[in-house]
Amino acid sequence: MVVMKMKFPFQKRVKLAQGLWLLSWCATVAGATTFTLGCLLKTELRRRAEVMANTDIHIVPNTLMIVGLASLGINYFASKICQDALDAGRFPRWKNFLKPYFAVSCFFTVLMLLAIIMSYAMKGSLESSLKAGLRNGIRFYKDTDTPGRCFQKQNIDRLQMEFQCCGNNDFRDWFEIQWISNRYLDFSSTEVKNRIKSNVDGRYLVDGVPFSCCNPSSPRPCIQYRLTNNSAHYNYDYQTEELNIYLRGCREALVNYYMGLMNTIGAGVLSIFLLQGSVLVSLRFLQTAMEAVAGKENTEIETEGYLLEKGVKETVMEYLDPVLTFLLLKNKVQEGTAGETTTAPA
């Protein structure tokens, strides 16, 4: 049961080969583009590596880079094959190469599709990674004298100013941690002592935020401290004030930024996937059509081309069998000998 049989007269074969040659060079450029997009995404993720707890999300750009490089090779060979296809003398030398070539190409094309799906599916993983990373960043904000953490303050300040956000979920996260180091607290002052005593963990908590949360678009000078105390500031209502500091949380801001980036890249890679798929399908048709011509005297006869000789399931098993025997998951030889020994005595 042949899959997708099509008739190919000589002229159609010629046109197919020419079109395929052009298409494969376009696909090569597209492969290079995929690689570049993967590099871009990886660079952007690495820039904010300090606020990400794990690097699980890096699998998306890594896959894109691998697929980009592989498609360069795949399309290079595709152009070479279709150049030789119409020449009856040169086409047979590709005979043994084509079966593994198609297997590898299908694998990488499917991998491209997987990369796109992953970029949407890993939003949750990215979000939890950012949640943990930002929590640590805010917690170690004050530790500018501890080696390994001394740049956390800078990173968080720069992040909040660049992405116009404050805190993890929102600015109230700053109320729950001590972000002013003990080095700058006057322990002889009663106010400081009271504040530390009122807290179970002995931390100096304030209802204030760092200056990087301040919104430059606010019409009034920034109110950073005593945010929840309406009477501490003239003409100020904490509930309705929304221009004073950034109200958005940094996790939300970063997730939106990266999802936007990955959506754009995903759309581009999807079109490249379709292009690559069409290259492989056309090459398969060309190959099967030319194989029917081999050995015949008149090379200009009409032949049939098809996608798969047998059904889909049978073809898949045919390709997987050598892989499985290689991995020793199926011990065919042993079964055969056991059958012989049992039947021999009888």
Added chain:
Amino acid sequence: MAVLKVKFTKTRRDKLAQILWILNWISVVTGVILFSLGLFLKVELKKREELMAEKDIQYVPNMLIAVGLIACIINFLGGKICYDCVDSTKFLRWKLIMLPYIVCTFFFTLCVLVGALMCYSMHWELEEALNLGLMQAMRFYKDTDMPGRCFLKHTVDTLQIQFQCCGNSGYKDWFQIQWISNRYLDMSKKEVIDRLRSNVEGKYLMDGVPFSCCNIDSPRPCIQQQITNNSAHFNYEHQTEDQNLWMKGCRQALLEYYTHIMQSIGLTVLITWLFELSVLTGVRYLQTSLENMLRQGDPDSESDGWLLENSFMETARTNLSIIKSLGKSNQINTANNGDPNIDVPSTSKAHYGPDNVPPKEKMETS
């Protein structure tokens, strides 16, 4: 005695024409680069025009844009001329235009040089414009409710954050102006009234700065208020503290930024000028050698090319006399009281021999 005479064989002339054709097209590209540099500078200056007082500094990018466009046109024409110069018949088409073209291009290269020098001279005018502009901007920082000035706060804050600077010359400039609007001052409080009274003009001055002056690299949370009061903050020494706020003044920061751009552009324009000058020299040699070839009549002959036919002084003298006589040709001859109808006998009459010579006798044989 020609200036810098060089002999040109036919092949050398052709090669020169071809090379000049390529160089002219490269010059078109450099003209486009000049144009885009001028455009870039114009955009950069316009972006911060709120912070610059009304000084006429837009003439520099405008000049660059004009020079770039004219360079494109001139070199495009030059490319066409040089392309045709390989063939001596086609050269005849351009023969009359070439000399005026060369003169125009010479004056144009002078303009390019002037443009390059202007890039470097803009520095002082820019500094003055920035000084006045920043002073005004800081004064109107608090006026976020006045139309026309309501975005100055945002502009100054983003400027200080982006360029990592504070105030005009330094952060102390903020101590001398009221940057907190009266709308946010509680006039019923004693402390506010005292501060207003202590000042001659009734301004609310404080030793504090806006949040945008805060230094991101500081190890401690930013100290914005009571900066000069050491006892107000724990472990704080106002004189030695240099990481708390940005120490650089915004005027200096912006000046450095623009000077850097101007220097790069000025260097590019100077290189373009040298390139244009060399192309012009080549075209001049090509023109003179082709004209000499035409004078000799043989297209394959060797001819001389030069920069100037006579020495520099003689050429200057002849040109000046031409310019003077151009002026004189408009003057009416005032010899006969200005009346052109009186016949004035010519003094330099041609001699055809003496008068009253009898005609020659006929031959005696007749």
